[in-house]
Amino acid sequence: MTDTRAAVARPKASDYKSDIPPVWCPGCGDYTVLLSITKAMAQLALAPEETVVVSGIGCSSRIPAYTNCYGFHGVHGRSLALATGVKVARPELTVLVAGGDGDGFSIGGNHFLHACRRNIDLTYIVMDNRVYGMTKGQPSPTTEPDWDSALSPGGTGLRPFHPLVIALASGANFVARCFSGDPNGTTKVLTEAIQHPGFSFVEILSPCVTFRPEQRGWSEVVHPAPVEPTDDAAQAARRIMTDDGFNVGVLYRGDREPYRTARTETPESLADLEEEFAI
Amino acid sequence: MTTATRKAPEPETTGVQARSKISLAISGSGGAGVITAGEMLLSAAAAAGWYGLMTRSTGPQIRGGEAAALLTLAAEPVGLHSAQFDVLIAVDWMNTDRFAAELVLTPESLVIGDSALPDDAPAFAVDSGARRADMPLKEMATEIDGGRINMVAVGCLSALLGIPDDALENAVRAKLKCKGDAAIASSLDCIRSGAEMLPSVLDDAAAAQFRLAPAGQRRDRWLISGNEAAGLGAVRGGVRFAAAYPITPATEVLEWLAPALDRVGGILVQAEDELASINMIIGASYGGVPSITATSGPGLALMIESIGLATSAEVPVVIVDVMRGGPSTGIPTKSEQSDLNIAVYGMHGDAPHIVVAPNSIGDCLFTTQWAVHLAEDMQAPAIVLSDQFLGQAKSVVDPPANVSFITRRITADAPEPGYHRYAVTDGGVSPMAVPGTKGGQYTADGLEHSPRGTPSSRVEDHVAQLAKRRRKIEEFDYGDHWATVDGDGAVAVLTWGSTAEAVRLGADMARQEGIAVKTVNLRLLLPAQPARLEAELSGVDAVVVVEQSEGAQFHHYLRAHYDLPGRVLPLNQPGPLPIQSIDVLNKIREAIQT
Ligand SMILES: Cc1ncc(C[n+]2csc(CCOP(=O)(O)OP(=O)(O)O)c2C)c(N)n1
Ligand code: SF4
Numbered sequence A: 001m002t003d004t005r006a007a008v009a010r011p012k013a014s015d016y017k018s019d020i021p022p023v024w025c026p027g028c029g030d031y032t033v034l035l036s037i038t039k040a041m042a043q044l045a046l047a048p049e050e051t052v053v054v055s056g057i058g059c060s061s062r063i064p065a066y067t068n069c070y071g072f073h074g075v076h077g078r079s080l081a082l083a084t085g086v087k088v089a090r091p092e093l094t095v096l097v098a099g100g101d102g103d104g105f106s107i108g109g110n111h112f113l114h115a116c117r118r119n120i121d122l123t124y125i126v127m128d129n130r131v132y133g134m135t136k137g138q139p140s141p142t143t144e145p146d147w148d149s150a151l152s153p154g155g156t157g158l159r160p161f162h163p164l165v166i167a168l169a170s171g172a173n174f175v176a177r178c179f180s181g182d183p184n185g186t187t188k189v190l191t192e193a194i195q196h197p198g199f200s201f202v203e204i205l206s207p208c209v210t211f212r213p214e215q216r217g218w219s220e221v222v223h224p225a226p227v228e229p230t231d232d233a234a235q236a237a238r239r240i241m242t243d244d245g246f247n248v249g250v251l252y253r254g255d256r257e258p259y260r261t262a263r264t265e266t267p268e269s270l271a272d273l274e275e276e277f278a279i
Numbered sequence B: 001m002t003t004a005t006r007k008a009p010e011p012e013t014t015g016v017q018a019r020s021k022i023s024l025a026i027s028g029s030g031g032a033g034v035i036t037a038g039e040m041l042l043s044a045a046a047a048a049g050w051y052g053l054m055t056r057s058t059g060p061q062i063r064g065g066e067a068a069a070l071l072t073l074a075a076e077p078v079g080l081h082s083a084q085f086d087v088l089i090a091v092d093w094m095n096t097d098r099f100a101a102e103l104v105l106t107p108e109s110l111v112i113g114d115s116a117l118p119d120d121a122p123a124f125a126v127d128s129g130a131r132r133a134d135m136p137l138k139e140m141a142t143e144i145d146g147g148r149i150n151m152v153a154v155g156c157l158s159a160l161l162g163i164p165d166d167a168l169e170n171a172v173r174a175k176l177k178c179k180g181d182a183a184i185a186s187s188l189d190c191i192r193s194g195a196e197m198l199p200s201v202l203d204d205a206a207a208a209q210f211r212l213a214p215a216g217q218r219r220d221r222w223l224i225s226g227n228e229a230a231g232l233g234a235v236r237g238g239v240r241f242a243a244a245y246p247i248t249p250a251t252e253v254l255e256w257l258a259p260a261l262d263r264v265g266g267i268l269v270q271a272e273d274e275l276a277s278i279n280m281i282i283g284a285s286y287g288g289v290p291s292i293t294a295t296s297g298p299g300l301a302l303m304i305e306s307i308g309l310a311t312s313a314e315v316p317v318v319i320v321d322v323m324r325g326g327p328s329t330g331i332p333t334k335s336e337q338s339d340l341n342i343a344v345y346g347m348h349g350d351a352p353h354i355v356v357a358p359n360s361i362g363d364c365l366f367t368t369q370w371a372v373h374l375a376e377d378m379q380a381p382a383i384v385l386s387d388q389f390l391g392q393a394k395s396v397v398d399p400p401a402n403v404s405f406i407t408r409r410i411t412a413d414a415p416e417p418g419y420h421r422y423a424v425t426d427g428g429v430s431p432m433a434v435p436g437t438k439g440g441q442y443t444a445d446g447l448e449h450s451p452r453g454t455p456s457s458r459v460e461d462h463v464a465q466l467a468k469r470r471r472k473i474e475e476f477d478y479g480d481h482w483a484t485v486d487g488d489g490a491v492a493v494l495t496w497g498s499t500a501e502a503v504r505l506g507a508d509m510a511r512q513e514g515i516a517v518k519t520v521n522l523r524l525l526l527p528a529q530p531a532r533l534e535a536e537l538s539g540v541d542a543v544v545v546v547e548q549s550e551g552a553q554f555h556h557y558l559r560a561h562y563d564l565p566g567r568v569l570p571l572n573q574p575g576p577l578p579i580q581s582i583d584v585l586n587k588i589r590e591a592i593q594t
Helices: A004-008 A030-043 A060-066 A079-089 A101-107 A109-118 A163-170 A183-195 A213-221 A233-242 A270-277 B034-047 B123-127 B137-142 B149-161 B165-175 B181-201 B204-208 B226-236 B251-263 B274-286 B297-313 B340-345 B363-378 B388-392 B459-474 B497-512 B530-536 B553-561 B581-592
Strands: A051-055 A070-073 A094-100 A123-128 A174-179 A200-205 A247-253 B021-029 B051-058 B066-074 B087-090 B110-112 B222-225 B241-244 B267-270 B291-295 B317-323 B354-356 B381-387 B394-397 B443-445 B483-487 B491-496 B517-522 B524-526 B542-547 B567-572
Touching: A030 A060, A030 A094, A030 A123, A030 A183, A051 A060, A051 A079, A060 A070, A060 A094, A060 B443, A070 A079, A079 A094, A079 A101, A079 A109, A079 B241, A079 B267, A079 B274, A094 A101, A101 A109, A101 A123, A101 A163, A109 A163, A109 B274, A123 A183, A163 A174, A163 A200, A163 A233, A174 A183, A183 A200, A183 A247, A233 A247, A270 B222, A270 B226, A270 B251, B021 B034, B021 B149, B034 B051, B034 B066, B034 B149, B034 B165, B034 B222, B034 B394, B051 B388, B087 B149, B110 B149, B137 B149, B137 B181, B149 B165, B149 B181, B165 B181, B181 B204, B222 B226, B226 B251, B226 B291, B226 B317, B226 B363, B226 B381, B226 B388, B241 B251, B241 B274, B251 B267, B251 B291, B251 B388, B274 B291, B274 B297, B274 B317, B291 B297, B297 B317, B297 B340, B297 B381, B297 B443, B317 B363, B317 B388, B340 B381, B340 B524, B340 B553, B354 B363, B363 B381, B381 B388, B381 B497, B388 B497, B483 B497, B483 B530, B491 B497, B491 B553, B491 B581, B497 B517, B497 B542, B497 B581, B517 B530, B542 B553, B542 B581, B553 B567, B567 B581
Parallel strands: A051 A070, A051 A094, A070 B443, A094 A123, A123 A200, A174 A200, B021 B087, B087 B110, B241 B267, B241 B291, B291 B317, B317 B381, B354 B381, B491 B517, B491 B542, B542 B567
Antiparallel strands: A174 A247, B021 B066, B051 B066, B051 B394, B222 B394, B354 B524, B483 B517
């Protein structure tokens, strides 16, 4: 007799963690993001073999191998395109995409826009630390204009990119902001994001303690969003444009139709296709 | 409804031997419908039993530039136009002078222009000494409600060649179906007008020289372009996912695949750029669905980093590169074989992969299908190097054989505990777990990895994984498909891709002169097959290398990978002018001297 209790037992977050030790610096925000992701997977009782985590390159992009799901650690900036292929080809799989602000908004910026537009049923998690961590501390599109670094002495002088507003303008179907230091809140948002049809974008403020040690102070400034989520993209955008950048929670829930998938009913044969060429 | 009632001319009554082959050009400004006109004639001739080839030559403008449809119709299959054209009809003379180098005319040629503008004919047409049979093309079209000059030209050419009315009418109806009955009626009127005018501008004896001999026995044949053939080859190979970013001259592969994949239960996604399209197909193939994209040089350049990812992560994908003139934006509408270097050497790191090239329009089907099987079998990227000539030419071909390969992707369907995705195996291929397979979870990675897939910078892992990825590709048995070899002799002509046809014809001409020639055209460019080529070249003491590349990329590739015996005579020229059989013949003659 097999023990049926084991089969029905609620999975735990640890069931979704692999035995590969992360390369991250001690105290890096990404540890708790990993925890929140695996907790959300456990709460949804996702089958690890039916779940795929896709990423690009960066410290944060190391995440797939730290789960025991299927994973793809691709090239820098292209995770959303790769995940699009996985999900369109295999719509029954649950597909999560994860990475950093450099990966997603700089080198991968174009794919970010078009993934939002295409509204494929993906959950895109960006661990935003407002720096390129892996390459040792250069400014990213979300870095403050006056942040001094070797590559951009005195700061870039550039206005930071606003991923949540861009996501709304481009058509994302679910938009939320989280803080890595709040794994319970983050887990809750991720659970909802994964279940929400279409493209869900979750920006997680995740400190880089090595190159932006001042981000440890984020735990003092984050606070829950003061209002209920809206289904009005324009209203959500206005709120996000004017907030302090530290309110966390679900900010927008849309109901756009997700991207089409392949027809499954009665495919035609190759001979049918070849008819058009016969003289 | 009006129908054309003219009878096909009877070649017997003229006393002149009807011809078994004719080449014609229809030129005009872009948007004047010369391509449509050419396609109608080709379809009609094909339906009547002839073989044929149609290529297009266009300038960079989308509309209003110059355009020409170049056709050869013949009793036998045609793979290349002759160097000279027998007939040129100019719907208008706008910018036709830009075709001077491509449209070579002789005193035996016939030129038909608008008799209202006799002095507009460009110098190359006038100076050739070709016979003129101008007629009031524009006026004839204007007299018919909704009439168009290109249809008058179709009528005129069809009468000249002796294409039967019913075949032409069917072709017109098929081509203009979506334009409605009125358009069809006025087109048929224009066609009749063109046909009726012909005898008044060209006497019977002269006209008889351009008449095609009645077609032989009708057989099943296909009318297909190389780009469509590549698409069909992909589907036959099992492809059910494609990602697409439009680019001339590859777009038709993708436009053919979009509805075709939908019909067979697959899907095509239009990507935001080529960086996305290559990654989409890697993702879909990782998900277990054989996948393809098609592009041209600029797109291939953008994809290169990720093709390396497919090599490292061992994900099968097929990339069709329909080559055009380069570098940079180059000449988008014209052919060249100058992406060989990027396809073979483009990747950073040591990245074994597959590069194959079709050598005819029909072979675009076989080679693309083969590429899918090679990629799937070896879990590696395969690049198919087609070109604008093959891709955009429409040709009447015997239906390509339906080859079924037995190879397929080796998957791990019931992985044991401790499954290693990148296990080091003798053959180099490791069973691949596809998402959904319980116990097979792994992370595919472009970082060097251990057999399990975990990122690793250890020397042993790098050495072992590099070696396995090379082994699986270099030790694979490619069978007879690696090259097409014909004839025997002390002179060998080596080529690849679309120049194979000029080589075949040039070698035949040499044989008629009593020169023994062997031709080898390589379908498999990477991995190189030195042992096989060495065996083919034993006893050869002169090698002619033919290619359409200013930088002699193929010649350098051969030097890098093979030992070439005896003297080597390169014949390399840039696109877009096709290499002609006479050029090949002259090189072969040169090779036997000294
Ligand atoms: C094509 C390419 N360019 C540059 C790099 C180098 N690179 C690796 S990670 C990275 C930035 C990572 O920053 P981010 O995405 O914000 O992730 P983090 O490391 O901060 O988590 C860069 C530029 C690369 N791997 N590939
Ligand atoms: S460098 Fe920064 S982002 Fe990278 S692991 Fe260390 S703390 Fe985390």
